[in-house]
Amino acid sequence: MAEKQESCVKPAGGPISGETPEAVPSPENPKEKEVAAMTARVGREAPDFEATVYQNGAFKNIKLSDYKGKWITLCFYPGDFTFV
């Protein structure tokens, strides 16, 4: 998915819960369980998200689910230019 227009500030993206805005979790709302499933656990579905990335000289928007059907390694690290 190519970016149409680059700008200084863009929304961070973040998790995609699959929830519609009106389906706010509440004790009466059984969908609450789906929101709880957003926390990553082995043996459970990976929390999907969208994000801006830098890859091969370009800024792009991706979703983790774009890679569904493949083996994926998702690595977090404390920061660019750190030591380890």
Add this chain to the structure above:
Amino acid sequence: MGVEVLAASTDSRFTHKIWQEEELGKMIPGGVPYPMIADAGGLIGKAYGVYEELAGVDIRGRFLIDPDFVIRAAEILTPEVGRNVSELFRQVQAFQHVRKTGEVTPSGWTPGKPTLKPGPELAGKVWKEWKPDMAF
């Protein structure tokens, strides 16, 4: 092995670009080929349980996700110790083997070592198939 790699930190896409150009490109010709995720605010890190609020960064977490989008393995370290990529490779090989064959891989398994076939015949008889020195 066929594994897509994605890296994520709370740095911006601009910082990722400059790090790639200034440092990573000097370690690896052309720089790293995989997407570098800009996790501003740590929203993605929070969903994966790796966001450290006190420092405002994502700590060293690694998640292996299978083609059905199920998380198969996770490893989380505090920042001062780096990963062992060989162990990630081993886990990928093991999970791919399990997915293909339905067999299971005992402790210390590497490709070529014996696997186990779960079933009533094996219950209580693992000692015949697997010895503690096979863990290493």
